Amino acid sequence: MTEKTFVEEIEKALEKSKGLNIKELLFSYQGTFYPATVCSAETFQALENFEARKDDLVLVSYPKCGMNWLIQIASDLIATTLNTKQENKELPFIECGDPEKYQRMKQFPSPRIVATHLHYNNLPKSILKNKAKVLVLFRNPKDVASSFFHFHNNSPNIPSYNSWEEFFSEFMSGKVAWGSYFDHAVVWNKHIDDENILILTYEELKEDLAAGVKRIAEFFGFAATAEQVQSIANRASFQAVRDKSQETHGAVGPLLFRKGVVGDWKSLFSEAQSQKVDAKFKECLVGTKLEAKLKYDVYCKA
Template structure:
């Protein structure tokens, strides 16, 4: 039988999650927490020897900053430029670099170009071959307040992650980097150092929300995908929150409602206390104020009352 559709595969994963005890859901690798239901240390070790093609497409996103959204855009762009119009969406364990068993790297060799890979990984944990081949990497960031709120809801709706007793508990863990994939601010500081490299492009969730066709066009141009304007428009229409949410059960199975919740900017105002807002403001000031990425995030516009 052919490979399961991503939706069916996700449903199987959902069922596996449900049988786990809270203490079985996480493990630590090199000081960072990961969900043990989809990640393992053997796969992290195998990542170091992954074979990379020059035309591979890499999307790196801190959790809940728009990975499913932009992955859809990249998959549609890759399909539009591919000679193979019958591109089959690969298994989620092939799409997401750090997911699945280490044997998956053999299967990756059979995927047609351009291969689209996603990761939530810190810059230091991206396979070295990605940088050596100068493969292009699109990095998406979202303002940290909305990222934290979205991540909180994701923790509590996802059976593969331990439930948080309250928003206050999650906020403190988020600020200390004691969540899966570690600290948002550590990720941001690492990528900020590489913003000017020609094979790296950083785009924000907020600029995509403001002008989705413009964002799709920027992404297409960065990867050298030459496509007519009407194709760009069509891909943008297919990637609105409303469009993706309406098809989420078909594309993501039981995870549909978990991955696609609101897709808005400014939802942080519904959960943050004034004290938490000030604490995040101070952290941003300490870590990112005066940096290129800090300016790109437009913190004063999106994270102040």
């Protein structure tokens, strides 16, 4: 399956979303909401038997934290250092697609990119058992909420929310696709020092992409030269990725790579909403290593 087929898979999912409202888009599995257009109970059941490999590149993030950007960097690292191109054979998220996809994935050459938005507790057990390395990308919650809302409301096919206020209320109570940002953060924070886990932030990649690429390469054991790191960073700059997004991701590309800025939340949040997130963040993460990594006071205070 080529890049073209990957784009077709995305477009098929978008087609399924046409005409649905938000309530019809989401279905609940074991207490968490997921989009019914790309996820199913059958796929989740099959996923429990997914066999991870030790050399899989497991990439995790909550939605709208920069995952598609991270996939691009990881693919480029494989192509540049191992001289082998990762074929886009499936929707990149392991929880998305039909239950037979895990059989097909057995045929993929190593190293495979295994991407997911799943909570730590919902990962297939074999990822931890087989000691695959897991890179988790976080982003400040206010920009995540803002980006998530725009993703729903700017796409002609994806069901929209009636208003920002409606979306904000659902986001805060975890009634959005893939559940609560805060639950996701609390659990990953507990594993921040596990030996096969590395947590990076969207903001630090924005601040110094070459340094981020170097850390990713070292974590996954790629022998990338300084020149290779720099050229990967150049190709992964937001503008470069956005310019090619139609080609790599089809019609949804420009929506996935919309603005890529830090602080965009300020154009949507009311003072009261901002304080609500501050209080929730404090309740969940105050004094934690993840709070320090996210530099909450730098990025989330108006």
